[in-house]
Amino acid sequence: MTDTAHQAVPAALAQTTLASAFSESPTPMVLTEVRGGAHPIVWANAAFLALTGYAWHELEGRNCRMLQGPLTDRETVARISAAVAEGRSFEAELVNYRKDGTSFWNGMTLSPVRDATGAVTHYYSAQADMTGKHSLEVAMTLANIDLERRVSEQTADLRATLEQKTALLHEVDHRVKNNLQVISSLMLLKARRTPEGEARDALNGMAERIGALSTVHRMLYSAGDVTRFDLREFADDFLGDLVAGLDGERTAVSAAIDSVAVSAAMAAPLALMLHELATNAVRHAFPDNRAGRVSITARRRDGALHMLIEDDGVGLAAAIPNPAGFGRSLVEMVVRQLRGTIAWSETTPGTRVEISVPLDAISLREAADTTAEELPQWAK
Template sequence: MLVTDACRPDNPIVWVNDAFLDLTGYAREELIGRNCRFLQGAGTDPDEVRRIHGAIAAVEPISTELMNYRKDGTPFWNAMTITPVRDAEGRPAYFFAAQADMTEKHRLELAMKGTNDALEREVGERTAAFQAALEQKTALLHEVDHRVKNNLQVISSLMLLKARRTPEGEAREALQGMAERIGALSTAHRMLYSAGDVTRFDLGEFTTDFLSDINAGLDPERTRVEADVDSIAVSAAMAAPLALMIHELTTNAVRHAFPGERVGRVSITARRNGTGMHLSIADDGVGIAAGPANPAGFGRNLVEMVVRQLRGTIAWHEGTPGTRVEIHIPFSATH
């Protein structure tokens, strides 16, 4: 993973994680302040490069695969998802890129091109119906989502392992929170992988799956999360932002709305309307003002950034009792 600064000339790298250093072979000080193009080389597809530049110029998310080169000159296939992050005024502030090494996948594809019979047997063993129903492009898109889901699950598991070995406090809570957010993104990619139409994401199905996971960890006598969500199909590009937003609002309500032994309920509602989609997440807890202060938290800021990315609007309401968050996402942003 890496972050670039959209406000500085040439969009330089300002942060990378250790996995990116392992993938490319560079040291952190060799990367900070440079544009990502230094990873390109003779085998890099110029058409894909132009497509990436166009998405960045338009401040739009993009997913692609590109041949890049490590520090020692070794080529590797880089599957990346680049997402813009906007500031409070809606201007592009950063670009976040999640990346994965797809070299082995491409090696297997090349090996299978000359062995059609072996390919048919392999695909037939995994799922004959899948081969009969989908074209090659759809199969590849499924495979990308499957691999991204697996990678996110590994990252989430590693963060949870680190959290368990970290003393109680803000650092441990931050690690657990990030692991859960990554888990929500993994669920979205798992649903894209298993769906018949890889270009669409069903919000109702995701919410049902999400509720099953979150309620499994709650005491049903004390806290319950319920949902009444239409089967709303949105574009695959919106799957991750919507999954992250629903996860953040729901888990924050579960954690902070019912301190002590307070009993309560969280409800998620989503409906189509004349101009798009209306999402409401409400609880009957203590309310925002009465909730415990969390100076290190950034959940509300994260939700508001995601809503801006989707060109939507958000309103926070104090209830009697509890808190209600009303979000409107226009169809133009999701279709």
């Protein structure tokens, strides 16, 4: 069968077929006639009658404005009138009313019907009941409002809890700092009353280590974020005190430390490690008034903290033995605690210590558990 054969459908049959299809369609449809601007209804299908609740004799010859009511949007109505006056198509959703007075959201499309000369003779409109869609939108809007309210309330609660926790951490750090300072002062007082020798040296050394821990808690207390610790700030503070007690003409200390923010759980172990390596270098690398230098660098690279401590002293092998000392054991224990690596090496002259520690090495719980497990080794 050719295309010509498909097109050769009698006009009367085509009109009858279209009329039957529109009449039986489940989509509400209505046709108005352009007659002096009155636009009376001249045809409506059964679906339109079912949607509006009117019988045909109640609609025939009347204008679709009869479906409007108190909640019908006047601006939308004005836009519809303008489109019809200009003979163009239009789509809109607005509130209409059934015969029984109940409202529904009507999604309509208006299309002009033209004659052979192009003049608009009728307007055809397809309707759709959009009430369910709008009810869902209203429900979703109300749900979103309620959700936003709940989120806002929970956020406020969390913020208040966080503020309380932060205040508590500040208070804990403040009290720990004060207690450590008292303990350090007591140990220094005892050291001054202890005869010179290993016992006094041990007391002084422990007092300095406790002082380093006190500095950590002081910085955590004074910082805006009690969960973070800036290694460079601690190093500047600690090394400033260390250099102040040295003969600058004999021993030079240089430091290049990045501003690396580490977790509060890593603060104490790193502070102990830096304290131990720096003080051991200036005290034991240059015996017999030997001049020398100590350099300390700390860089953040590839998610890890890389530290390098070098001196041009006598070296590990030539250093004076200290049976009571445990500085090296302490440093190695701290590096293990932080899941890092450490390498000691002799240079010509001096000693080189390389340390690498992952910056997410340890949590607060792990810090407490690991330190408790390692404590017996401190005395070895």
